[in-house]
Amino acid sequence: ASRPVPPVAHPLLKKRGEVDVVIIGSGAGGAVVAKELAEAGLAVVVIEAGPRFNPYVDYISDRTDFEQFAKFAFKKQKQRDVYTVGSAREFTYTRVKGVGGSTLKYAAMSPRLHESDFRTYSEDGVGADWPITYADLEPYYARVEYELGVSGPGGEEANPFDPPRSTPFPNPPHPFNLASHAIKRGAQSLGLHLVREPVSIPSREWKGRPACVGAGTCHIGCSIAAKSSMDVTYIAAAEATGNIEIRTECTAFQILMGTDGRARGVLYFDPEGREQEVLARAVVLAANAVETPRLLFMSANGRFPEGLANSSGLLGKNFFEHIAIFAHGRFEERLDPWRGTPTGGMIQDNYATRSSNGFARGWTTIVTANSHWPLGMARRIPGWGAAHKNRVRELFGHSVCVASIGEQLPDERNRIMLDPTVKDSFGLPAPRLVNELYDNDRAMEKAIRRDLTDVLEASGAKEIWKVDYMPGQSSHYLGTCRMGNDPQTSVVDAWGRTHDVRNLFISDGSVFVTGGSVNPALTISALAARTAEGLIRAFKEGTL
Numbered sequence: 001a002s003r004p005v006p007p008v009a010h011p012l013l014k015k016r017g018e019v020d021v022v023i024i025g026s027g028a029g030g031a032v033v034a035k036e037l038a039e040a041g042l043a044v045v046v047i048e049a050g051p052r053f054n055p056y057v058d059y060i061s062d063r064t065d066f067e068q069f070a071k072f073a074f075k076k077q078k079q080r081d082v083y084t085v086g087s088a089r090e091f092t093y094t095r096v097k098g099v100g101g102s103t104l105k106y107a108a109m110s111p112r113l114h115e116s117d118f119r120t121y122s123e124d125g126v127g128a129d130w131p132i133t134y135a136d137l138e139p140y141y142a143r144v145e146y147e148l149g150v151s152g153p154g155g156e157e158a159n160p161f162d163p164p165r166s167t168p169f170p171n172p173p174h175p176f177n178l179a180s181h182a183i184k185r186g187a188q189s190l191g192l193h194l195v196r197e198p199v200s201i202p203s204r205e206w207k208g209r210p211a212c213v214g215a216g217t218c219h220i221g222c223s224i225a226a227k228s229s230m231d232v233t234y235i236a237a238a239e240a241t242g243n244i245e246i247r248t249e250c251t252a253f254q255i256l257m258g259t260d261g262r263a264r265g266v267l268y269f270d271p272e273g274r275e276q277e278v279l280a281r282a283v284v285l286a287a288n289a290v291e292t293p294r295l296l297f298m299s300a301n302g303r304f305p306e307g308l309a310n311s312s313g314l315l316g317k318n319f320f321e322h323i324a325i326f327a328h329g330r331f332e333e334r335l336d337p338w339r340g341t342p343t344g345g346m347i348q349d350n351y352a353t354r355s356s357n358g359f360a361r362g363w364t365t366i367v368t369a370n371s372h373w374p375l376g377m378a379r380r381i382p383g384w385g386a387a388h389k390n391r392v393r394e395l396f397g398h399s400v401c402v403a404s405i406g407e408q409l410p411d412e413r414n415r416i417m418l419d420p421t422v423k424d425s426f427g428l429p430a431p432r433l434v435n436e437l438y439d440n441d442r443a444m445e446k447a448i449r450r451d452l453t454d455v456l457e458a459s460g461a462k463e464i465w466k467v468d469y470m471p472g473q474s475s476h477y478l479g480t481c482r483m484g485n486d487p488q489t490s491v492v493d494a495w496g497r498t499h500d501v502r503n504l505f506i507s508d509g510s511v512f513v514t515g516g517s518v519n520p521a522l523t524i525s526a527l528a529a530r531t532a533e534g535l536i537r538a539f540k541e542g543t544l
Contacts, residue, residue, distance in 0.1 A: 027101020030286030036532030050097030059221030100231035149206035152198030179337035186459025323406030329461025495534035
């Protein structure tokens with residue numbers, strides 16, 4: 001049956017009936033690919049499920065009553081964004097749909113993976129080795145850091161556990177606040193190193209955007225566009241070329257395939273719920289590690305009855321996140337932990353495997369300004385009346401949170417699949433998330449709890465509470481379309497090209513083989529820059 005013509009068409013689409021590349025998603029992966037391709041002269045259409053936000057108009061972080069409206073920032077649509085959980089315990093799936101993806105909400109922590117992260121099986125006998133090395137990815141890390149204006153330490157302030165760098169950080173580090181200084185003293189007494197973590201928040205004016213003013217409200221949108229979310233960096237640069245069109249509030253639901261076994265384009269619902277299509281010479285999935293396998297499952301056909309590009313049978317499997325445990329401490333002195341960026345330093349002494357631990361791999365400890373504002377604190381504290389008021393007065397400005405980014409190992413039992421009964425607002429199968437901690441993860445969880453408590457005690461905390469693991473709260477979802485050299489044990493190759501469909505690429509956290517113990521956004525973007533390079537080369541060489 002014929003389909004209606006899209007309401008707004010790319011100029012090149014009008015001329016020849018197809019664009020060069022269609023990208024699904026505009027976050028840390030999709031935005032980078034879009035910019036690189038557009039600057040290379042390719043015609044690109046981006047399908048984005050969410051709206052476009054104007055930082056200067058739509059964000060409320062510069063209002064005195066911002067806490068009252070914070071829960072409405074990037075608010076999910078209950079039925080559109082429905083998901084189910086197949087684990088024994090609840091799992092919170094947090095993401096943002098909008099131009100820029102979850103970088104609109106992220107805290108912008110931007111550390112690199114370590115060298116050992118790419119060879120965990122060779123070194124520690126767990127997980128699997130990546131098909132690339134840290135050295136392969138290093139130039140792309142440097143390129144992305146420059147584009148984002150990453151601020152980080154160097155010289156005597158540098159992280160002693162950092163992997164080798166070819167270039168210094170583009171911008172100097174942000175200063176520590178009082179809370180971080182208190183934790184640093186405690187860490188030093190334990191022989192640990194609290195260093196300023198790299199963040200994609202320029203500490204000085206960068207590429208026409210202002211320097212950070214330290215409001216600490218990055219997770220509800222930066223109202224001065226200082227935070228380097230993808231909309232004000234890579235997307236802005238891509239749109240400046242004139243070679244890209246972004247179709248917002250459009251939901252992709254199927255990859256179109258030709259009889260030659262190549263992808264032909266994408267079917268999607270437009271903002272009015274009408275079915276549309278866009279044809280392209282190549283397709284890039286960058287929808288995140290839940291939505292990308294979901295879309296491939298929904299694109300099953302006669303050749304791939306168990307999901308498109310799933311000859312390995314691994315599509316959706318090896319779903320992992322980071323073990324996020326939060327511990328709070330009360331201090332006698334006023335520390336005002338909300339001042340500055342949302343994170344205030346990291347400790348990586350426990351990053352690598354230690355035989356004395358009795359488990360493989362490790363974690364990063366961070367200082368976080370997690371919910372330390374007046375209203376958020378008052379809501380979390382139990383009680384009523386004068387006792388409640390006194391408790392809020394006692395804790396406000398005096399509590400500090402330290403948290404972990406622990407490495408959960410990939411396991412095929414943890415997976416994304418289609419729910420057999422629950423549908424979203426479009427009538428599409430909802431994603432079903434299965435994620436459990438297994439032996440190595442649980443042993444690490446116990447060690448992290450002890451470590452966070454030790455750090456707070458050494459720093460002078462008079463009271464410690466809520467040392468809790470919160471499944472899904474890391475918001476780092478990875479591994480469901482892992483990369484590798486062997487088509488039988490991976491979904492994509494070392495460049496992000498699916499083994500089964502030569503012009504179908506994946507560029508998001510789903511291609512991760514292991515996750516290390518750092519925030520994944522910078523690595524997603526570095527991999528995306530590399531994938532874009534490979535895709536451009538394929539166009540030039542005619543190997544699509």
